[in-house]
Amino acid sequence: MAYMVGLDMGTTYTRIWTQEGGIVLRCPSAAAIDSETHKLVALGAKAREMLGKTPQDILAYRPIREGLVSEFEVAARMVRAMFQNKQITSTFNRPVVLMATPYRINQVQQLAAENTVFEGGAKAVAQVPAIFAAAAGAGLRVSSPRGSMILNMGGGISEVAVISSGGIIAAHSIKVAGERLDSAIINYLRQRRNLIVGGPTAEELRVTIGTCDNSLDRGSMKIYGRNARTGLASTQEVFSSEICEAITPTLGAVMKSVSTVLEDVPPEVASDIYDYGLMLSGGCARMPGLADAIHKATGLRVTIARNPRDCVINGLGRLIKHPELWGTALEYRLK
Ligand SMILES: Nc1ncnc2c1ncn2[C@@H]1O[C@H](COP(=O)(O)OP(=O)(O)OP(=O)(O)O)[C@@H](O)[C@H]1O
Numbered sequence: 001m002a003y004m005v006g007l008d009m010g011t012t013y014t015r016i017w018t019q020e021g022g023i024v025l026r027c028p029s030a031a032a033i034d035s036e037t038h039k040l041v042a043l044g045a046k047a048r049e050m051l052g053k054t055p056q057d058i059l060a061y062r063p064i065r066e067g068l069v070s071e072f073e074v075a076a077r078m079v080r081a082m083f084q085n086k087q088i089t090s091t092f093n094r095p096v097v098l099m100a101t102p103y104r105i106n107q108v109q110q111l112a113a114e115n116t117v118f119e120g121g122a123k124a125v126a127q128v129p130a131i132f133a134a135a136a137g138a139g140l141r142v143s144s145p146r147g148s149m150i151l152n153m154g155g156g157i158s159e160v161a162v163i164s165s166g167g168i169i170a171a172h173s174i175k176v177a178g179e180r181l182d183s184a185i186i187n188y189l190r191q192r193r194n195l196i197v198g199g200p201t202a203e204e205l206r207v208t209i210g211t212c213d214n215s216l217d218r219g220s221m222k223i224y225g226r227n228a229r230t231g232l233a234s235t236q237e238v239f240s241s242e243i244c245e246a247i248t249p250t251l252g253a254v255m256k257s258v259s260t261v262l263e264d265v266p267p268e269v270a271s272d273i274y275d276y277g278l279m280l281s282g283g284c285a286r287m288p289g290l291a292d293a294i295h296k297a298t299g300l301r302v303t304i305a306r307n308p309r310d311c312v313i314n315g316l317g318r319l320i321k322h323p324e325l326w327g328t329a330l331e332y333r334l335k
């Protein structure tokens with residue numbers, strides 16, 4: 001039997017699932033390449049640390065943006081190296097890969113994703129919507145005729161779907177997730193504090209003291225940045241209430257996405273969803289106050305999935321073992 005592998009190439013993290021090992025890799029989606037020799041000089045966490053601070057002859061990339069392949073060659077090199085490191089590919093061994101891609105991805109984007117994985121060393125590739133995999137991985141009964149709803153909020157995109165009988169009844173994707181929240185924090189600090197900070201600092205603030213409930217105090221954090229007026233280094237203490245104020249308007253788009261999908265489903269399905277609630281997955285699911293904020297905005301009962309960050313990759317594993325969960329046959333394309 002073919003060697004089957006699950007691949008979730010996310011904006012922030014790439015995850016790999018294999019039949020023997022389960023989740024064998026969780027690694028930042030980043031790679032650094034020597035511009036002269038074209039050799040891969042760093043992968044994953046090491047490459048991410050190099051972003052924006054490499055010497056001239058080394059280029060550090062994040063090849064996945066908003067859930068899609070944006071730097072084809074780098075993405076292919078990254079996948080190839082990850083497959084080789086985990087002994088998934090070798091001279092005589094090429095896997096069959098089930099990969100997760102965003103909902104409503106166009107044909108060009110689909111081909112880019114597929115070719116990335118072929119270049120990475122796969123023998124055959126099939127794509128399944130990441131939001132469906134997330135539902136399967138969160139333990140929802142995806143093949144039951146009862147409607148269930150899921151919101152997966154990652155680093156680059158948030159997707160909402162209502163799933164029933166092994167398919168997607170209604171779904172919505174928006175490019176508002178962790179990174180957009182970080183941009184909102186960067187803009188806020190610049191405007192209110194005259195402080196310039198970069199993406200990693202904004203993310204640290206969001207994860208450490210971030211909340212979307214202003215009655216929830218997560219304390220404060222001292223950060224280093226640059227004064228926007230003087231250009232000099234500056235240290236300031238930032239409070240969780242400020243992060244809440246900075247991200248709340250941006251999060252409104254995610255709430256609206258949930259409401260849009262709810263409006264799109266037939267009344268019988270909507271009633272299932274009001275009975276059983278919404279499952280929340282993805283790296284942002286654990287942000288304090290998020291589940292409550294969604295409840296307040298939509299009236300839905302919200303459950304945070306177990307291991308929310310691994311729902312998509314666990315779902316791919318579940319679909320590899322039980323392909324019948326996805327109502328239509330998975331289309332594996334050969335290279
Ligand atoms: N404990 C936490 N609290 C809040 N946010 C978190 C936490 N842990 C991780 N995150 C955020 O989760 C995001 C990454 O989530 P995830 O791994 O699901 O994304 P991804 O799959 O790489 O991206 P995408 O699915 O959008 O392409 C990052 O923005 C990160 O800051």
Ligand SMILES: [Mg+2]
Pocket residue numbers: 008010011130154155282312
């Ligand atoms: Mg993801």
